[in-house]
Amino acid sequence: MTTTIDGARIARDIRARVAERVAETAACGRVPGLATILVGDDPASAVYVAAKRRAIREAGMRDFHRHLSRHASGDEVAAVIDELAADPDVSGILLQLPLPAQLDAATLIDRIPAAKDVDGLTTASAGRLARGERGLRPCTPSGVIELLDAEGIELRGACVAVVGWGELVGRPLAQLLLRRGATVTVAHEFTADLAAVTRPADIVVVATGVRGLVGPEHVKPGATVIDVGIHRTPEGLTGDVRAAELDGIASRITPVPGGVGPMTIAMLMVNTLRAAEWNAVPKTVPA
């Protein structure tokens, strides 16, 4: 019997807790605010940004938004980031990716002060994570950890296989899991025998962008499977895992949609709240 992990419900609970805390903070006259920066008119990006802004408003936080032309120069984007960085009402800054080709994403992201880096993607935030220092963590990997915690899955001493070594999920997730005391293996495109790496694992997290990559041949009975992938298909959304084939094998599995996806926005809310609280006491997270 395989349990489906209800990421949508867990994300709702987290967002509700954030909203409560925001209400308390607001009572003290401090309302957290998120600034989203959208450059250009990529339809998918516009949809993502709209969803984030809606969630921010639902949580009772202030919604600052900047929409720049797809022809915006690096200096123009940098100026907007600097202005938001200096604005005490802006707790967090999110630069929606991907950026138009003429812009250098890494340079612009690193312009966001660590204290307002609610996406946790700056080099400074990566350093804080690598060194185990307090800081803002990337939303999707933190969301995976929250899901596992919400399911009461013990991480200390657990064998976890992270399939996929991307900058946004695989690499930071491996660090978060290691900090929690898991024995972590990172597999990727150069891994010769994926099943050999994933079959011993108590928890398998898949974030490869390869549709249906992982199936029963990769998972030991009773393991927990977290599917970070999302693919639009004629039959609807699907992930990196062949979930149906794992029914009765995995003890728990995240669905697509409704698993990890909703957690990403929930953790963005958490990060924005944290940033607001840390910015209130700058020493904890110096920019």
Added chain:
Amino acid sequence: MTTTIDGARIARDIRARVAERVAETAACGRVPGLATILVGDDPASAVYVAAKRRAIREAGMRDFHRHLSRHASGDEVAAVIDELAADPDVSGILLQLPLPAQLDAATLIDRIPAAKDVDGLTTASAGRLARGERGLRPCTPSGVIELLDAEGIELRGACVAVVGWGELVGRPLAQLLLRRGATVTVAHEFTADLAAVTRPADIVVVATGVRGLVGPEHVKPGATVIDVGIHRTPEGLTGDVRAAELDGIASRITPVPGGVGPMTIAMLMVNTLRAAEWNAVPKTVPA
């Protein structure tokens, strides 16, 4: 038949190449320089710093040294770091650890500009490593990679078990190996079944500080074993690996002493040279 990896020879070769390159650089009027900062009178630290300074001079680089009282305040150490950071003749700054109890090591280390962080221990350098950006890497893990490269061992696709999750070796080494395309598992004190993790590995790197932890029960025939540990015993120096018991099982193994140890200073020479070249063109590694 097990081959002993001659770290002393490989380190000598690297230091000779650095010296050649330094001579070329000097011909252009730029002589790299390392500033070592020793706070207090810890005898072991004094020995380590002396060895580093000797190596720097042997490589034809400039040796800047500051010795502060064991009662030095954080402000005093910070002032010395700032002065060396501003000195164009100082390519690299090394703050010898451990520091006296009244000093906050993390804060003082992070005061070293990334461009001069030849120990690769600042949060900024950790971030550059985590993000795969150009930067100075910690000396001992880079030394392990250099040893494997010198032995012609293919890292891409290799299964590597890193035993030990310390900040100085295990964690950064896992990142370096991953960047090279290895399938990496990090095991540590919470790992339930160490042998289960290490036996499948093509390469086992041990950096736990636990004398003789790893033996034949942990290593598959033909694997390469790298021993980062070093322990002083009545019988002399020994490592984290029971090397004698692995004779005839491992294909290659590093001795203690004469394995990884000499590589650490060699990589410090390499980092100081790199820092000098990067500082000559600040854009590549902004402080």
